[in-house]
Each structure stands twice: as C-alpha cells, then as structure tokens.
Amino acid sequence: MRQNRRFVALNLDEDIVGHPTLLFSLSEEAQAFVSEIVDDTFSIRLSLDMEPDGRHRASLHGPPDLAELFASLNLQARCDIVADGYNVRVLDALDMDTVSAGTTEKIVEGLELQNGAKVLDLMCGAGEISQALRRFAAQNAMEIELSMCDAHRSQLERADSETHECAADITVGDARALPYTKESFDAVVLKMGLHEVPQADQSLVVQEIYRVLKPGGRFVIWELLPGTGEIQDAFTDIVHKSNMLARCESQAFDRYFPRGDQLLWLLKSAGFKNIEPLLQTEFSYSTLARLKDELAGDHSKLAILNNFTRERVSQKLRDEVHWQDSGDNITIGVPNCIFRADKPM
Ligand SMILES: C[S@@+](CC[C@H](N)C(=O)[O-])C[C@H]1O[C@@H](n2cnc3c(N)ncnc32)[C@H](O)[C@@H]1O
Structure with missing residues (x-):
C-alpha cells in the first residue's frame, strides 16, 4: 500500500458511456485505515446503479463488518460523477x-x-x-x-x-x-x-x-x-x-x-x-x-x-x-x- 492517496481506475462499459475514467481515491485517513486491515484476500467493491429516472445508488461491498468499521472511524465513502471536460x-x-x-x-x-x-x-x-x-x-x-x-x-x-x-x-x-x-x-x-x-x-x-x-x-x-x-x-x-x-x-x-x-x-x-x-x-x-x-x-x-x-x-x-x-x-x-x-x- 503506498503512503499517499491511492487511485483505482474503475472500468465502465465503453459502449454505454463513451470512455470515462472514474477514479476511486482513498483519503489519507482512509488510506491509514485500510492499511491497518488490508491483506491479500481483502477487497472492496464500489457499485453504482443509475436508473432511467435519474436516481442513482452507490453501494460499497466488502467484509460484513466494513460499514460498521467505517462508521466507528468516522469515515464516509463518497463518489462524484462530473462531466469529463476532456x-x-x-x-x-x-x-x-x-x-x-x-x-x-x-x-x-x-x-x-x-x-x-x-x-x-x-x-x-x-x-x-x-x-x-x-x-x-x-x-x-x-x-x-x-x-x-x-x-x-x-x-x-x-x-x-x-x-x-x-x-x-x-x-x-x-x-x-x-x-x-x-x-x-x-x-x-x-x-x-x-x-x-x-x-x-x-x-x-x-x-x-x-x-x-x-x-x-x-x-x-x-x-x-x-x-x-x-x-x-x-x-x-x-x-x-x-x-x-x-x-x-x-x-x-x-x-x-x-x-x-x-x-x-x-x-x-x-x-x-x-x-x-x-x-x-x-x-x-x-x-x-x-x-x-x-x-x-x-x-x-x-x-x-x-x-x-x-x-x-x-x-x-x-x-x-x-x-x-x-x-x-x-x-x-x-x-x-x-x-x-x-x-x-
Ligand atoms: C492542457 S492539455 C495539454 C496537452 C498537451 N500536453 C499540450 O500541451 O498540447 C492537458 C492534457 O492532460 C490530460 N489529462 C488530464 N488529466 C490527466 C491525468 N490525470 N492523467 C493523464 N492525463 C491527464 C488531458 O486529457 C489533456 O489531454
């Protein structure tokens, strides 16, 4: 795990939404937290569901006690989707x-x-x-x-x-x-x-x-x-x-x-x-x-x-x-x- 913030490119289906690059970043606090608990078998998955009426839901999947741990450490997961100017x-x-x-x-x-x-x-x-x-x-x-x-x-x-x-x-x-x-x-x-x-x-x-x-x-x-x-x-x-x-x-x-x-x-x-x-x-x-x-x-x-x-x-x-x-x-x-x-x- 690197000392600084970490970026993970998330793959979105090119055919559906062009070619966006979505980066999932960990803040320094989150990085410190993940470094404590991470091992080779650990994985976190972020999923985004966008519905035709414009509503969307983001969910974070990981070990069952992940959400509780995040909450106890006052961490939030957040994801912004913005227009990619380039x-x-x-x-x-x-x-x-x-x-x-x-x-x-x-x-x-x-x-x-x-x-x-x-x-x-x-x-x-x-x-x-x-x-x-x-x-x-x-x-x-x-x-x-x-x-x-x-x-x-x-x-x-x-x-x-x-x-x-x-x-x-x-x-x-x-x-x-x-x-x-x-x-x-x-x-x-x-x-x-x-x-x-x-x-x-x-x-x-x-x-x-x-x-x-x-x-x-x-x-x-x-x-x-x-x-x-x-x-x-x-x-x-x-x-x-x-x-x-x-x-x-x-x-x-x-x-x-x-x-x-x-x-x-x-x-x-x-x-x-x-x-x-x-x-x-x-x-x-x-x-x-x-x-x-x-x-x-x-x-x-x-x-x-x-x-x-x-x-x-x-x-x-x-x-x-x-x-x-x-x-x-x-x-x-x-x-x-x-x-x-x-x-x-
Ligand atoms: C202002 S343009 C400069 C292009 C070129 N170097 C020039 O001067 O003609 C900035 C370029 O950076 C690219 N870019 C923006 N964010 C980037 C990133 N995080 N990693 C790699 N390229 C990025 C954009 O796609 C864009 O092509």
Missing part, C-alpha cells in the same frame, strides 16, 4: 495560447536527448510535443523511442497519423499512477499538464515521473506559475468560472495552477536535483480567446466571464497582472515557465 472539449485554448515562437523547441532542446533515448510525452493531448520530438529526431538524424500517455483516449486520437506511426507506444493512463515500470525512460516531458490534477494529487504526478525515470534521467516541465497566492487564487477562480460556463466540470473542479515556489518544492521533495529555469515569459490570458473553443461562440457567456473577472480582480492586483480591459476582452499576465530537473545517478 471528452467534450476538442481544443484547449490554454494549450494553444501559451505557445509562442521558439518555446516548443526550447522544451525539446532542454531534454538533451541522446541517440536511442526513450522519451515519455506525458499528458500529451494531441501530441504537440511529440510532433516536435519527431521533427527534432529527423533533423538530427537520431532515433528516439517515443511513448505518449494521456488519460483520455479522445485526446490521443487527435494526434496526426505521422505521430501515431512514429510513437513506440500510445497509452491511456493516469499521470497519478503511471502504467510504466520504474526506470523506464531517459526523459519525461510534461507540457501544461500538472495543473490538470487537483493540488492534493500534484505530488503524486511528480513522484510518478521520478519513479519512471532512469537514474540520470531528465524531466522538463512547462507550466503556468502564478507569482503570488493572491494572483493564483484569482486566476484559478477565473479559469474555474470559464470551465463551468463551458460545462467542463472536471477541469473546473480539478485545475490548480501551482506557484513557482510550490513547483520547486514538489520537484525537490520527489528527489530531483539541478532544477533550473530554461525559459520564463509571460502568458497573456485573454477572456475573448475563450469565446470560440470554450464558450462555443456564446457572447452572453463571455459577458458573464468578463463581469466575473472584473469583480474578482481587485484594483491593487490589476497593476501586478498588467490588466487591460477593452470591454469585450480582458487580459491578465501570468508567468509561463519551462523548468528542467534531473534524477540523480
């Missing part, structure tokens, strides 16, 4: 807008790949970084063994055919419990992915990356890193509002943009060394840029987002985020950074 959203405007000239090349160069390197493009989406890796290998007459991993099959299917053909492996998997054995890769790249998992789970992602890297392996991460707690809270709330307007509940509930100091702490705690910034620029978050892909062209939703943003960002904060408001469009600046980190030999 199964409805084709493009993520955040991915596209953060890319400026040369940044993709910077992330690939930062990996310092050698011929024959095994590379993981984690939370790869449609494989923008994988494409850049493919181009880099071709330009430098190198062979690389590319793995692409993302929690959503629908996102992996968006990758172009050339990238599909060149990838050695394309895997549906959760970054919090990577489906790879330890020390599998020379390099791992994570672009705009860490903020997709809730704060409590971000250390799991970094620990998993550390686990699957070979000794001496390189990790390169590209992330939006708000500078202060106040900016972080305001930016998270604005992105939450936009995701709720877009009906992407999972992104609204999960997304947490770490500050730079939090990312450094996560990397150091996992054991990474030689942590260095490779690029620090500013991303200009624009409410109008959400209109087409996120808000489905709905101007009334854009007006709601703009009003929310005006209320949420105080006058004092506006100077710090280089606030601009032209009526239809509000822009705020958020640091956009690439860091590299090494697993010691």
